[in-house]
Amino acid sequence: MLDEPTNHLDIESVQWLEDFLKNGARGVIVISHDKTFVDNLTNRTIEVTMGRIYDYKTNYTHYLQLRKERREQQQKQFNDQQKEIADIQGFIDRFKGTYSKTLQVQSRVKMLEKFEIVQVDEMDTSSLNLKFPPAPRSGNYPVIVEELTKKYDNHVVFENASLTIARGEKVAFVGKNGEGKSTMIKAIMGEIDFEGKMQLGHNSMIGYFAQE
Numbered sequence: 001m002l003d004e005p006t007n008h009l010d011i012e013s014v015q016w017l018e019d020f021l022k023n024g025a026r027g028v029i030v031i032s033h034d035k036t037f038v039d040n041l042t043n044r045t046i047e048v049t050m051g052r053i054y055d056y057k058t059n060y061t062h063y064l065q066l067r068k069e070r071r072e073q074q075q076k077q078f079n080d081q082q083k084e085i086a087d088i089q090g091f092i093d094r095f096k097g098t099y100s101k102t103l104q105v106q107s108r109v110k111m112l113e114k115f116e117i118v119q120v121d122e123m124d125t126s127s128l129n130l131k132f133p134p135a136p137r138s139g140n141y142p143v144i145v146e147e148l149t150k151k152y153d154n155h156v157v158f159e160n161a162s163l164t165i166a167r168g169e170k171v172a173f174v175g176k177n178g179e180g181k182s183t184m185i186k187a188i189m190g191e192i193d194f195e196g197k198m199q200l201g202h203n204s205m206i207g208y209f210a211q212e
Contacts, residue, residue, distance in 0.1 A: 002030045006037050008211070010177045035060060050122050071121055078118040088112055132207075138167050139202035143188060148196035150183055157183050160196070167201075182211060 002021075006014050018040055021028050032038050038060045045063040047054040054070075056063045088108045095101035143165040150157040157180040165171055173181040187194045189208055200206070 002028065002032075004032055005030065006032060006034045008177075011174065012176060049124050052121070071123070074118060074120045078120050081115070081118050085112065085115060135205055136203045138204045140167055141165065142167055142201040142204040144197075144199045144201065145188070146197040146199075148184075148187060148194055148198060150180070150187060150192070150194045 005017060009017065014034070014037060018037060021030075021041055028041065030038065030041060042059050043057070045056045045058060045060055047056070047063070047067065054067075056066055058066065088111055092105050092108050092112075095105050098105075141164055143163075145161065145163045148161040149159045151159075161184070173184060175181055183192070185208075186192045188198055189206065190198075
């Protein structure tokens with residue numbers, strides 16, 4: 001039973017864990033926000049929502065499609081049933097008190113009493129709502145790093161690292177745990193001492209969300 005097992009794992013560790021669980025584990029229950037991990041690993045999805053539980057014998061991506069189809073079918077059945085109820089009620093209202101239609105009216109009243117109203121699953125629309133004010137336009141190069149070096153005693157984390165981030169670029173630092181990704185970020189943020197040059201460009205404003 002694994003509760004968010006990929007948290008703080010690097011890519012290679014996630015791949016190893018995925019392979020181990022697929023080929024070495026008899027049965028796995030996993031809670032995870034890692035869609036790819038869940039899709040690659042699971043063949044059954046249990047939805048817990050709005051006080052109800054649904055069990056699908058498939059992975060997460062296919063479950064999403066089946067959930068959509070389920071609700072669409074429920075909505076169609078509900079609409080068809082409401083139309084039928086309206087037609088029956090219309091007949092009752094029209095001929096109520098008409099002697100020649102008494103039996104038919106009574107029959108339809110009993111029909112209405114026996115109806116089990118189709119339930120359409122509510123959609124869980126709760127979400128995280130974040131708004132950020134528009135940022136001023138930065139210079140062409142928001143971050144410039146030249147010959148950045150960080151050592152802890154005799155341990156060299158990185159040495160003579162240089163990079164330039166242009167406005168509009170989206171950059172990922174990728175590597176194994178302990179190879180200096182967070183240390184590089186902390187150096188850019190000025191949270192640790194380092195050797196070399198690190199320059200923020202004109203009008204650069206940093207929003208920093210640390211892993212802790």
